Every structure is written in C-alpha cells, then in structure tokens.
Amino acid sequence: MDTSPKNVREHIARSKFFLQRKEILKSLRSLALALELLAGGQIFGRERIEIDSLLDEGIRLLMEQEALRRAFAPGLVYKKGQEREMAASINRVAAALESVLDKARLEERRSRLAELDELILGGQAELDQKHPLEARKLFRRVAELFGDEPGVLVDVGNRYMLAGLVAEAQECFQKSIEAAPGDMRAFGALAQCHDALGEGEKAEEVMRAALRRFGPVEALNLRLAKGALERRKWDEALLNAQAVLTLNPQSQEAQRLAAAASQHLYGDPQAYLRENPRPGGQGREINIDI
Numbered sequence: 001m002d003t004s005p006k007n008v009r010e011h012i013a014r015s016k017f018f019l020q021r022k023e024i025l026k027s028l029r030s031l032a033l034a035l036e037l038l039a040g041g042q043i044f045g046r047e048r049i050e051i052d053s054l055l056d057e058g059i060r061l062l063m064e065q066e067a068l069r070r071a072f073a074p075g076l077v078y079k080k081g082q083e084r085e086m087a088a089s090i091n092r093v094a095a096a097l098e099s100v101l102d103k104a105r106l107e108e109r110r111s112r113l114a115e116l117d118e119l120i121l122g123g124q125a126e127l128d129q130k131h132p133l134e135a136r137k138l139f140r141r142v143a144e145l146f147g148d149e150p151g152v153l154v155d156v157g158n159r160y161m162l163a164g165l166v167a168e169a170q171e172c173f174q175k176s177i178e179a180a181p182g183d184m185r186a187f188g189a190l191a192q193c194h195d196a197l198g199e200g201e202k203a204e205e206v207m208r209a210a211l212r213r214f215g216p217v218e219a220l221n222l223r224l225a226k227g228a229l230e231r232r233k234w235d236e237a238l239l240n241a242q243a244v245l246t247l248n249p250q251s252q253e254a255q256r257l258a259a260a261a262s263q264h265l266y267g268d269p270q271a272y273l274r275e276n277p278r279p280g281g282q283g284r285e286i287n288i289d290i
Helices: 005-020 024-040 045-063 066-071 083-128 132-146 152-162 166-179 185-196 200-214 218-230 234-247 252-266
Strands: 274-278 282-285
Touching: 005 024, 005 045, 024 045, 024 083, 045 066, 066 083, 083 132, 083 152, 132 152, 132 166, 152 166, 152 185, 166 185, 185 200, 185 218, 200 218, 218 234, 218 252, 234 252, 252 274
Parallel strands: none
Antiparallel strands: 274 282
16 A cells, blocks of 8 residues: 555545535545555655645545534544544544435435336326327436436337337437447337338348447348348348358258348359359358258
8 A cells, every 4th residue: 555645645635626526425535545544654754744734624624514523523633643543433434424325326216216117107008098199298208317227218119119109119219229329129129110111221221230239130130131132132141141040050041041042143052051152053062050
C-alpha cells in the first residue's frame, strides 16, 4: 500500500471533491483511507504538518453536513496520533450509510418495476379490448420511462405484433436495436415486421446486419438462403445454406436449399459437398456425416 505523502494528499483531495458533489459515502471512504495510510506510513516534518492541516480541514467540512454531525455525535475533530481510531469510526459510519443507501435503491427499484408492470398490463388490457389508441398511449410511456430496461421494448413490440399492429411493433423493435444493439431478438422480430409489411429487401438488410454483429444464426441464414433461392441468386443461397449446415449438419431444409443452389451452379445437387466444385460436378469430394 502506497503510504507516500503524495498518495495521502490525493485521497484527502478526493474526499473534498466527492463532498462537493454531495457523494457523502465516497467522501467518507476516501478520508478514512487517507487516515489509514497516514497511520501506516512514516511522514514527518513539513509534509506531515501540511497533511495534518488538510485532514483538519477535510474533517471540518464533513462535520458541516447535518446528517454527519448526528452520526458522529458529539462531533469529530482531527487529533494527531489517533488516525487509526478515527478511520475506524469513519468506516463504521460509512458502512451504516451504505446500508441505508442500498435499501433506498432497492425500494426505488421495486417501485420502478411496479410502475412498469402496471403500464404493461394496462396497455395489454387495452389491446385485448381492441382499444389500440389507448394502448399506444400507455406503451409510449413505457418506452419513454423504461426504454433502457433490458427486453422491455422487445416485449412491447411482441404485444403489438400479436395484436396485428405491425407498424407499431416495427417502431418498437427499431428503438430496441438503437438502445440495446446486443439484443439479437429485436433483429429477427424487426425482419418479421418488414416481411409482414411487404418490405422483403429491408427485412434482409436487417438480417444481414444481425449476422455481421452476431455471426451465423441458423434461423436468419436459413431465411436468407430461401430468399436468395427465390431471387435466383444461387451463390448467396448456397453460402447461407452452408452456414446453416455448419451450425446444424442435420438441417434437412438447409440440405434441400444447398442441393437446389448446387444444381443450378454446378449441374449436380451434391457438388456443394465437394471441395472446389466446378460446373459438371468436378472437384474433390468432402465427406460430411449428415
């Protein structure tokens, strides 16, 4: 542990900085650490005088906080030679304060989730009663207040989808991707929305974006393979079908798509199983246990 005068001064300075920002717990912890370092080190002369003065000031600033005056009754005054005792006293108060703050945060969290549940259930009730305008009002508030909660926007989007409100679902899934791009569920759901709205190209763009971010995904690669086959893009169809087979060698649908693309590319539905296949089915065969 660094007990140098410089390190002790830095912790005292941090304590004052945190106090200015009303971060009382951090201020207490920093001041206690400064006292512990001072007690464990060998600091003399002018540097010790300077540090004693800084500690005296730091403790006086803490005692200006009404809550701390009550906690340290009858008060706390810096006394040279009692650094360890003072640090222990400050740490006890800090531990008690941390417990109070943890309970307050927990209660705040419970209250927040209760409000979220109330809004979600209210919105779903309006959907069930075929009141989409009222549902939108409640779900819009969910997005505004709780859009940063993991999975909330995807949940709302799914509720819209089940109610047949595809455009509203699309908006939710797009916002979810913007807020949490690491949640893969929103990509597949957004692609479904585009498909439902007849926007096939946009759906494929979303799926490709998901693959760039997450790597091969069986369901997405399979959908891209089907779409490419329908558009007679044989190379793209085969590439995506093979990506599926890498993940799931027993996928019959991927085998069918790969064989169809291989037939058009090489004149042989089994050519894709060979290394470096060429038109006419030439190439070295690769044995794949399917």
